[in-house]
Amino acid sequence: MFKKNAVAAGMAAFASVALTAGCAVADGSKGSDADISEMSADELAEHLIFETDSFRDQEMQEGGDWADRMTQDELQQACSMKGDPDGETAGEVVAMARASYEAPENLELGDWRKGAELADSGYGYRMGHKNDDHSQRDPGGNCYNCHVFDPEVSEQGTIGPSLENYGANRGDGEAVRRYVHEVISNPHQYFPCTQMPRFRDGKEQLLTDEQISHIMAYLLDPESPVNN
Structure with a gap:
């Protein structure tokens, strides 16, 4: 039931x-x-x-x-x-998450500026008296609701781990990019039953691979304020 x-x-x-x-x-x-x-x-x-x-x-x-x-x-x-x-249960969830994941053709970073906008935007799937209209505006990731990215941004969440200096601490190799893409797409691959949404591999695709590439750039690009 x-x-x-x-x-x-x-x-x-x-x-x-x-x-x-x-x-x-x-x-x-x-x-x-x-x-x-x-x-x-x-x-x-x-x-x-x-x-x-x-x-x-x-x-x-x-x-x-x-x-x-x-x-x-x-x-x-x-x-x-x-x-x-x-x-x-954790093992079953990880197996389901990994079975649903498909790696993109490339893992190029997008534009960190667009990634910052997506991380800040909670626009997307609200319904009610004022629905989010995707024909007028693309959905965002609402990442600031749970994570700290840029210390200069005043309102950020603490539900998830801080991502400040993420790229500066980890570098920008292919393995790091793949891990970041996998976690954003379907975090249950590493954190079974996490509260973090599946932004690409869930019931519906909340973010496109292009949008994810911008958020990855926000995390990993050395020019991003996350890493400065």
Whole structure:
């Protein structure tokens, strides 16, 4: 149960309270004859999320609708647990991540200036009253939300490790470039069940290889403020 979405636990708790207290729960199904009084809390939560009008019938930027976005793929299902994964699960996640990764034809660095813009931009896949429109503006990486890059930038995150002086400390060899590309594309190859998004090899492609090359340049180019 609830391999499909990330908010199901909260919905299940709500459903459990509602059923235990004898509260009426509106069905809202599209022509459904489902008898919610016969459902467990978990079944009711899944029903409310995926089989009713709980989410808008609205197309996502990556295609599909709300329910498609909330449905987990195999890797997300494997990582749906409390705490860190056990050894077996971690190995399975790493294997899935590496199987989905395809190396680009070349690992040339892009423009670090464009990489800085992408790292700072959180534009991309927000839905609601003011949707992100990809025909007007390209998605960003929102990297500043989790990492420190440039010490001169005032607002940066600390969820992930600091990347200050990344290229200065590691150099710019082919092995370093490949590792950086692999981690940005699908970080589960090295960090199973990490909170970092799969920017290229997930359910949808959040960043293109060209965009990733710009972020790589921001990290590795000696002229980048990350390394000065």
